[in-house]
Amino acid sequence: MYMLHSCRNAGLSAVVLERGSGVGGTWYWNRYPGARCDVPSLEYSYQFSDDLQQEWEWSEKYATQPEILRYAEHVADRFDLKRDIRFDSLVTAITFDDSTNVWTTTLADGELIESDFVVSAVGCLSSANRPRFAGDEEFGGRIVHTGEWPHEGVDFRGKNVAVIGTGSSGIQAIPIIAKECSHLTVFQRTASYTVPAHNAPLDPDYVRNIKANYSTFRAKNMLTRAALGGDTPTGTQSASTVSDEELDRVLSERWNKGGLLFLGGFNDSMINETSNQRIADWVRDKIASIVTDERTARALQPDTVIGCKRLVVDSGYYETFNRDNVSLVDIGDKPIERFTPTGIVVDGEEHMVDIVVLATGFDAMTGSLLKLGVIGRDGLGLADAWSAGPANYLGLTVHGFPNFFMITGPGSPSVLTNVLVSIQHHVEWITRAIEHLRSTGQRTMEATESAQDEWVRHVNGVADLTLFPTCNSWYLGANIPGKPRIFMPLPGFPDYVARATDVERSSYRGFAFSN
Ligand code: NA7
Numbered sequence: 001m002y003m004l005h006s007c008r009n010a011g012l013s014a015v016v017l018e019r020g021s022g023v024g025g026t027w028y029w030n031r032y033p034g035a036r037c038d039v040p041s042l043e044y045s046y047q048f049s050d051d052l053q054q055e056w057e058w059s060e061k062y063a064t065q066p067e068i069l070r071y072a073e074h075v076a077d078r079f080d081l082k083r084d085i086r087f088d089s090l091v092t093a094i095t096f097d098d099s100t101n102v103w104t105t106t107l108a109d110g111e112l113i114e115s116d117f118v119v120s121a122v123g124c125l126s127s128a129n130r131p132r133f134a135g136d137e138e139f140g141g142r143i144v145h146t147g148e149w150p151h152e153g154v155d156f157r158g159k160n161v162a163v164i165g166t167g168s169s170g171i172q173a174i175p176i177i178a179k180e181c182s183h184l185t186v187f188q189r190t191a192s193y194t195v196p197a198h199n200a201p202l203d204p205d206y207v208r209n210i211k212a213n214y215s216t217f218r219a220k221n222m223l224t225r226a227a228l229g230g231d232t233p234t235g236t237q238s239a240s241t242v243s244d245e246e247l248d249r250v251l252s253e254r255w256n257k258g259g260l261l262f263l264g265g266f267n268d269s270m271i272n273e274t275s276n277q278r279i280a281d282w283v284r285d286k287i288a289s290i291v292t293d294e295r296t297a298r299a300l301q302p303d304t305v306i307g308c309k310r311l312v313v314d315s316g317y318y319e320t321f322n323r324d325n326v327s328l329v330d331i332g333d334k335p336i337e338r339f340t341p342t343g344i345v346v347d348g349e350e351h352m353v354d355i356v357v358l359a360t361g362f363d364a365m366t367g368s369l370l371k372l373g374v375i376g377r378d379g380l381g382l383a384d385a386w387s388a389g390p391a392n393y394l395g396l397t398v399h400g401f402p403n404f405f406m407i408t409g410p411g412s413p414s415v416l417t418n419v420l421v422s423i424q425h426h427v428e429w430i431t432r433a434i435e436h437l438r439s440t441g442q443r444t445m446e447a448t449e450s451a452q453d454e455w456v457r458h459v460n461g462v463a464d465l466t467l468f469p470t471c472n473s474w475y476l477g478a479n480i481p482g483k484p485r486i487f488m489p490l491p492g493f494p495d496y497v498a499r500a501t502d503v504e505r506s507s508y509r510g511f512a513f514s515n
Contacts, residue, residue, distance in 0.1 A: 127367030170359030198258030239275035389486030393447035451510025
């Protein structure tokens, strides 16, 4: 939506093609109970219009999916965006013509649309991962995926429910479903670390204060590693050297405050194994102190690096396992054997189930991009170009694909940041690049192979300085069988912005232009 607005401001004619029937992207599809943003509302919002950020009133510290969807609707209406958004428009191919330098986009109904530029805004977590299980076609109940939730909702009353998956979506949905259903069985392959949200209605004085200084607040956030939480600076100590008392003091303070900045209590949580281990031990103890059944508590204690998979922010997750109508089935060592017409079998035991909720995540970062069927110069397919992983330059462009841009693509900080801030940065960078082409009378720009190779080395080099590559996360593509194992996002927002700005100021070093 911001790309469209920005194109209009630059005097370009643009059309948005959207497979959904409404705006909102991730907030349009993920309507499962408990769906909520893990970035505070006053930060997870557009900042391109001061009028917009002054007039919109968020009700809670962390906004729910319906509230964010209402916000997206409001933005679309306020800036009259819908007249250039074509809903229910599934893109099946995007092909570059080398002789005319024109892109042709094909829709599922066969319609062809020509353009000079294509900008992908398909999102990082938008291609649902729907694993198949033996016998699932014989299952007599209902199977729903959190990322493709039915618009009319799901009635759990009186039902035996299974949730498969304990990432952010499962962890948000589980406490709500547990309160409504007859019995909930949680099938957990890997335990996640989650910290409480301590969500609450927003204090009007706090909101007034932020709104009075919104640009300073935004600017401070942009200077942090994750473009998030500038008012809560990262600690200056190493967790590896502080006393047990100091460790407990810092982590308790962060835990009681709640949210993703928990790991920012120390300056080396994600780069120092000892530090990470001490923080993880502290959280494991916390889990044991909340969950009353010892066996369940042990199963809920993760043994991986904390923060390696995206930290989750919850409301009453661990407490939910103290309910009589909730049970945990650990499928880490003994996977689901099969579905039957009436349930799910693990280790020879059938768990009776009426509704299965797949909270099994997404083919992250590249899934939706590759589904676009992009064919670049010389007939090169994006899927072929990326057979060994998503090689690109600045996370914005790909060698062999002139005038094709990605918003929050792999190779950029994207999912490691407040993504609204990353989106804004990319939209503005892309708009200026197009304006540069027009003002210099050139037709196309394309990343050179050497600039791209160097960028790939840079992204890998930064990731290797951290503990991120140590577990089977979706950042690495490890959740999708057969996907190349490459750390896709680039940690560190300010350094990234500096590099992207530097490229721009050098008249686009690393790009080749043609007329
Ligand atoms: P995630 O974080 O990818 O979580 C998916 C969960 O589903 C995770 O626990 C997976 O276990 C589990 N999973 C995936 N496939 C299977 C199969 N085949 N069998 C059993 N369990 C499986 O997705 P979410 O939707 O929760 O969150 C995605 C992001 O959205 C989140 O980080 C926020 O940024 C918003 P695994 O860990 O792979 O062993």
